[in-house]
Amino acid sequence: MYGTAPTRRDVLATFAAAGAVSLLPEQLAAAASDRSIRPFTVKVPQAAIDDLRGRIAATRWPTQELVDDRSQGVQLATLRALARYWTSEHDWRKCEARLNALPQFITEIDGVDIHFIHVRSRHENALPLIMTHGWPGSVVELLDTVAPLTDPTAHGGNPEDAFHLVLPSLPGYGFSGEPTELGWDAGRTARAWAELMHRLGYTRYVAQGGDVGALVTDLMGRQAVEGLVGYHLNLLPAVLAIGDQLPKKSEQERTAAGAFAKFRDDGFGYFLEMATRPQTISYAMLDSPVALAAWMLDHDTDSYYKISRAFVDGKPVGNLTRDTIVDNITLYWLTGTAASAARSYWEDARALAAALASGQPPPAVKVPVGFTTFPGEIWASPRSWVEAVYPDLAYFNEVDKGGHFAAWEEPKLFSAELRAAFRSLRSAG
Amino acid sequence: MPAMSLTPTRRGLLAAAAAAGALGLLPGTLRAAGSDPIRPFTVNIPQAEIDELRRRIAATRLPDPETVDDRSQGIKLASFQETMRYWGTEYDWRKAEHKLNALPQFITEIDGLDIHFIQVKSRHANALPLIITHGWPGSVIEQLKVIGPLTDPTAHGGQAEDAFDVVIPSMPGYGFSGKPTGTGWNPERIARAWAELMQRLGYNRYVAQGGDWGSPVSSAMARQAPAGLLGIHINLPATIPPEVAAALAAGGPAPAGLSEKERAAFASLETFFKKYRAYGAIMGTRPQTIGYSLADSPVGLAAWIFDYNNGEPERVLDRDDVLDNVTLYWLTNTGTSAARLYWETSGQSVILAAAQKTSDISLPVAVTVFPGEVYRAPETWARRAYRNLIYFNEVDKGGHFAAWEQPELLASEVRAAFRQLRKST
Known part of the structure; x- marks a missing residue:
């Protein structure tokens, strides 16, 4: 089969030629520079799912780690439990049904097909909100915030808490297209998001993000894109650039600085690999489901142990359930996007290096910024750090549960934070 | 989890091979363990294993190409794809097996672990025993071509008094050596095991050589100075001085006052630290995570x-x-x-003088600098790092895998480096 074994692009092209409603937007053949917004439905061929299961079943395992914690990486018992669940209990079609129950679209922006979920609230004065996932996430991590954000009255809120919600897949992630040219860093994605909101007819909107989504969202703010009236973050990406300049006086500041130092020292390998050698690590991730799963599970300590407990002890934390965890990994597998997603780190590292080398501070933010610190985050940013980056911080709160994948793990709490953070912006409009 | 695996685990295969009485991955005389602590070893991989490898390569799912024209995003798809096609179709492992089995190979248990090694004795009477240690991502395979020139110098442009008896072990967790099941197998412990190996082989006067991980292992031997060790030759020396290490960690700039050669070394190191050190960072912190790739996907491993x-x-x-x-x-x-060897050293770089405690070495140290190495160690730095530097030479070809790329040249360097140690007694 080698040599005839298709690359992802070949597979997509085949589907398109066959006219199937598939991973690809239905109208790929339509003219370029098409500004149309096309409906999208997920329907993965059964053969792809069968192939995945066959590969998981044929896994050749390494020997067990030599320690009894995560200090050598994803533990064998955790990954074996995940693999067992993946082949014996997980049903991708359920995830597909969850996605297809929501209005999904594709539109080409700046030469790349952008997939997005777009749920309009039935409340007239809902505030449009574009929310961006991160790595190793996807729109899957945001699905359970859709109902509380768009239909607040059914979820403990008031009609005036409603949002019209736009959830795009980052370029190179999920059902969005893979950039084939250089330059798709978070800044370019930020411009694409502004175009997306414009194309959807939203002239006054807010944005939200954590992880890579925080970077994109913050750059929308710094670029002062038209229509953006404020944004909310649950990760402070500036720490990556200026972490050594942030205050370390209070106990909370020292704890956060220690956590960041530990991350740089011990938890940064995945970041460095994707930022410098994305293609190299991709060969295994495209070829081996367990390699992909391990790479995705080995993110931050808090989420790793929560996920590990879900599989090994059957005790998920919040909404980080076995099904949603495997849904997300399966999405990466079936779309074959591990390489293009990893490449986004290479692009962002290049952009960051150029920004630092320029010696110029980033443009000031002119819209209100809200921030929520979740306790399990890699570095749980204290208010002083957030204020150092955003002197006119409009909203800050520290909540008592949730971690790096806040929207995924605690969708209700997360939604309540967004309602609170953006409340003042509604009256202003 | 037998229900999960369509493919046998390595242990399963070994057990099957042993049960069948085959001379397989296992030493043939394992069943007679205890009778002789040094057991002959022959490589004989079951055909099913080779077929399974080819099947996996054929079923490879590849990523799309990189978005650059150079190697800056990693392994470029097109040429790699062709090499993988060759690997899965035309490549013949049995040739490698024959090369290995043409050499005397043994296994002996040291410190609770089976250690595989090649031992080739010279026909010359006063040959100097030499233990050569490979590195990562190498194995004994990288050393095969130096065996002839070192053991049989008269057939390779040398003289009878240049002869060595060579011992080439597989490091713990590498190749046909056993896999440690507990922590602690760092270069220090490997060095002690090597001294035990040489003693067990009856060598009471010997030298050691290595590049890559072979350098810290050889250097640890020199620090420990076991009875019989006369000196070491290394081709990836740990010469980076503390102030240069600090500048590299800070992302530059270079310290003031560097000579031209030192500035060139700094520039190479800066490139390496900024662009090419991620593999070490991953293996140093998360060997198990990357391990799933290396165990399950041939192209991922490659x-x-x-x-x-x-x-x-x-x-x-x-x-x-x-x-x-x-x-x-x-x-x-x-x-x-x-x-896991990277994890065992907690990310201590093998090229920093302080991390490798070079100032604790009093035995003679010889260094050859190959131009394609990660950095060209300047003689000034080498003299600071090693107080008993008996030999320093910069050659004009070869790189990181010196023994593999330039076996004749490395052999002549090893001869020159150790010549004076032969005379010393």
């Missing part, structure tokens, strides 16, 4: 190994040689256990 040397080992090495080495990692399923 890409990880190829990325060393900037992604195109075929530029400087023979394609079959490179694939022999990758196939050895695959068939022994040692990608993960090999990666």
Whole structure:
């Protein structure tokens, strides 16, 4: 089969030629520079799912780690439990049904097909909100915030808490297209998001993000894109650039600085690999489901142990359930996007290096910024750090549960934070 | 989890081979363990293992190409794809097996672990015993071509008094050596095991050589100064002075006052630290995580190994040689256990003088600098690092895999480096 074994692009092209409603937007053949917004439905061929299961079943395992914690990486018992669940209990079609129950679209922006979920609230004065996932996430991590954000009255809120919600897949992630040219860093994605909101007819909107989504969202703010009236973050990406300049006086500041130092020292390998050698690590991730799963599970300590407990002890934390965890990994597998997603780190590292080398501070933010610190985050940013980056911080709160994948793990709490953070912006409009 | 696996685990295969009485991965005389602590060893991989490797390569799912024209995103798809096609179709592992089995190989248990080694004695009476240690992503495969010139110098442009008896062990967790099941197998412990090995072989006067991990292992031997060790030769020396290390950690700039050669070394190191050190960071902190890739995907393993040397080992090495080495990692399923060596040293760089405690070495140290190495160690730095530097030479060709790329040249360097130690007694 080698040599005839298709690359992802070949597979997509085949589907398109066959006219199937598939991973690809239905109208790929339509003219370029098409500004149309096309409906999208997920329907993965059964053969792809069968192939995945066959590969998981044929896994050749390494020997067990030599320690009894995560200090050598994803533990064998955790990954074996995940693999067992993946082949014996997980049903991708359920995830597909969850996605297809929501209005999904594709539109080409700046030469790349952008997939997005777009749920309009039935409340007239809902505030449009574009929310961006991160790595190793996807729109899957945001699905359970859709109902509380768009239909607040059914979820403990008031009609005036409603949002019209736009959830795009980052370029190179999920059902969005893979950039084939250089330059798709978070800044370019930020411009694409502004175009997306414009194309959807939203002239006054807010944005939200954590992880890579925080970077994109913050750059929308710094670029002062038209229509953006404020944004909310649950990760402070500036720490990556200026972490050594942030205050370390209070106990909370020292704890956060220690956590960041530990991350740089011990938890940064995945970041460095994707930022410098994305293609190299991709060969295994495209070829081996367990390699992909391990790479995705080995993110931050808090989420790793929560996920590990879900599989090994059957005790998920919040909404980080076995099904949603495997849904997300399966999405990466079936779309074959591990390489293009990893490449986004290479692009962002290049952009960051150029920004630092320029010696110029980033443009000031002119819209209100809200921030929520979740306790399990890699570095749980204290208010002083957030204020150092955003002197006119409009909203800050520290909540008592949730971690790096806040929207995924605690969708209700997360939604309540967004309602609170953006409340003042509604009256202003 | 037998229900999960369509493919046998390595242990299963070994057990099957042993039960069948085959001379397989296992030493043939394991059943007679205890009668002789040094057991002959022959490589004989079951055909099913080779068929399974080919099947996996054929079923590879590849990523789309990189978005650059150079190697800056990692292994480029097009040339790699062709090498993988060759690996899965035309490449013949049995040739590597024959090369290995043409040499005397043994296994002996040291410190609770089976250690595989090649031992070739010279026909010359006063040959100097030499233990050569490979590195990552290498194996004994990288050392095969130096065996002739070192043991049989008169057939390779040398003289009878240049002869060595060579001992080439597989490091713990590498190749046909056992995989440690507990922590602690760092270069210090490997060095002690090597001293025990040489003693067990009856050598009471010997030298040691290595590049890559072979350098810290040889250096640890020199620090420990076991009875019989006369000196070491290394081709990846730990010469980086503390102030240069600090500048590198800070992302530059270079300290003031560097000579031209020192500035050139700094520039190479800066490039390496900024662009090419991620593999070490991953294996140093998360060997198990990358281990799933290395155990389950042949192309994942090959890409990880190829990325060393900037992604195109075929530029400087023979394609079959490179694939022999990758196939050895695959068939022994040692990608993960090999990666753990980085974790064992907690990320201590093998090229920083302080991290490698070079000032604690009083035995003679010889250094050869190959131009294609990660950095060209300047003599000034080497003299600061090693107070008993008996030999320093910069040669004009060869790189990180010196023994593999330039076996004759490395052999002549080893002869020159140790010549005075032979005379000393």
